Amino acid sequence: MEKYVFIGGYDKADLLIYIAKILTILKKKVIIIDTTILQKTRYVIPNMLPSKQYITTYESIDIAIGFENIAKIKEYQKLAPEEELGYDFILIDMDTPRAYREYEIKPTDKHYFVTSFDIYNLKRGLRSAYTTW
Numbered sequence: 001m002e003k004y005v006f007i008g009g010y011d012k013a014d015l016l017i018y019i020a021k022i023l024t025i026l027k028k029k030v031i032i033i034d035t036t037i038l039q040k041t042r043y044v045i046p047n048m049l050p051s052k053q054y055i056t057t058y059e060s061i062d063i064a065i066g067f068e069n070i071a072k073i074k075e076y077q078k079l080a081p082e083e084e085l086g087y088d089f090i091l092i093d094m095d096t097p098r099a100y101r102e103y104e105i106k107p108t109d110k111h112y113f114v115t116s117f118d119i120y121n122l123k124r125g126l127r128s129a130y131t132t133w
């Protein structure tokens with residue numbers, strides 16, 4: 001299982017869905033975890049039953065929304081704490097240092113800073129990257 005962390009205040013939901021779709025075409029099992037404050041994935045991939053936390057499937061991609069950490073996802077899937085989630089790739093969308101700590105991101109996990117070229121997003125991303133991560 002490989003963790004890929006996509007950090008930044010810029011909207012990354014579509015990018016993660018595209019990457020995940022490519023991986024599923026390659027027969028990999030993928031989950032996207034939306035830890036962002038706005039949880040935009042909730043509106044891109046809606047769930048028929050409104051819920052604060054849920055995992056739904058879209059185009060063979062599992063998408064987890066509203067979870068505070070990996071332990072809560074394991075609990076939702078009825079897995080023991082020591083069990084692995086069972087995915088080849090975990091793509092995590094985050095925009096806060098709290099999520100970085102709660103999801104126990106390690107230096108060995110892949111980190112990507114995602115932004116646009118407009119000055120607002122660059123300043124916002126750099127400010128958070130250098131001061132709180």
